[in-house]
Amino acid sequence: MTYQLPTPAQPLNIGTRGSLLALAQANEVRDRLAQAFDLPFEAFTIVVIKTTGDRIIDRPLKEIGGKGLFTREIEAALLDGSIDIAVHSMKDMPTLQPGGLVIDTYLPREDMRDAFISPHLRSIADLPEGAVVGTSSLRRRAQVKLRRPDLEVVEFRGNLQTRLKKLEDGVAEATFLAMAGLNRLKMDEVPKAAVHTDDMLPAIAQGAIGIERRMDDPRAAEMLAAIHDRKTGEQLAAERAFLATLDGSCETPIAGLAELNGTNMRLRGQVLRPDGSDAIGDDVTCTISDGAEAGRDMARKLLAEAGPGFFDWRE
């Protein structure tokens, strides 16, 4: 280490949102850094930052709109120096960071699959004709309707506990959550079944934690390099290149997953009409170092196939 390591008197400030999942993720980053540099926990402070997305909980995300709903305030804190690093669910991160900030560190990826959550049923196929499913995710809504046009999808926002309560109250028969979140929170008692990626291709970067820092902070760069997971970085390079070229906003149902096999990468991508009436997908294999290029190529191919108006609502 070339730089002065943090100490309890001058701790490294770790910024995060305040949800249970966000805190678990920030704690994991602190634990890994403490371990890697043999530092006491007191050499790190976890700074909770409330974002616009956390503040507005009574409206669908797509209505509030705009990218970076869950990141703007955290990135401002990085830029003004009140925090040194920020921990994010990469699924929620825009593909571009504000000038002066960079994300180039990832923890080992958790289970990237979606979980089917229902007190009594095990899979989408088990749902009776016309059953109600809750989700706030445009991707999951479109994927469910694609597979089962008979199902009714209702808006389901709020944290994990809120959603589980809604299931208990019978507001819906089932919902979906990321396996990663359930695993990180050790919510073993939640009635869940992992959905095969052939049945529901996950969101870009689902299950991956990324760490953002100032570009001109060599100490943070050197510390983070010690806990970086190269394989997750390679997967996300391809997935996020795919997303960036699609220019996906939170209003476009997009799915994608890169998987590594030796020196090869299998990349799958999917774009869907928001009402689930149509979907276009692709599945390619390339060498890992070509992943980002494969992601961009796939995006261009799917966009050409989709044509203009593909993402428009059609009620």
Ligand SMILES: NCc1[nH]cc(CCC(=O)O)c1CC(=O)O
């Ligand atoms: N959009 C919310 C969000 N962002 C990250 C996760 C789960 C953890 C992850 O994918 O890393 C979730 C909740 C969910 O989809 O169940």
